[in-house]
Amino acid sequence: AERIAAGAGLTLAEATAALRGSQPSAAREPPHRPPPSPRRPFAWTQPKEPVKPITVEELRRQKAETDAWKKRAAASAELKRKRERAEQEAYAALQRAEQAERDREWAAARARRTAP
Template identity: 45%
Template sequence: MTAWPPLDRERFAKCRALMERGATPGERAAGRAAATRIAAAAGLTLAQAERAGTVRSETAKPRSTPTYAWQRPKAPPTPITLEELQAQKLAAEARRRGQAERAAKRRRAVLAEQERQNVAVRAAQAERDRIWAEARGSGT
């Protein structure tokens, strides 16, 4: 038998697949004709080429499946203990308390600034009231 170049083997395998699994009779006939042409180019009949293709695939050693980290099964999770659960709960409460304290501190700072502004506004209003009262008292 003649050794085939890899491209011819690949083309023959594709044509053979079309010959066997074509959707319509026309596709299957076209696949058979193409497979026959490829076999004839190699100096073989279609039957000889099919035997050569099946013998090679049967004698070829099977490929090992690649092992990837994500293909390995995960280890079952260890159950959480009561102590760990209580520690998580205490940590969450402490975190919430800290957040509440920081928010209260920010609110106190905002309220203090507002009070300083209100004092200035009240002082200015008192001055305007005094000036108005003086102007009114002297004008009567």
């Protein structure tokens, strides 16, 4: 190590100090860092707005809205049920009519077979 340091024109102590970067003034100073950038605070660190108490009038208004909505929904559902019931009745009537026709044809065919 002394020969390499001498080849560079330094003593062993100077070469060691240069490699380690241990200059007396540099060792005592902390490395320079830029100041931290300002950040927005997180949402949970913000103070919450005070809760506004709900009034009786507001509760009544909400209840009236809810009741009106339920009434409209029930009326709509009733109309839908009536339409479906009418469709089912029409389908059942058609099926009964077709079955009655088949029964008449079967009875006529049976009468022809048994008649001499």
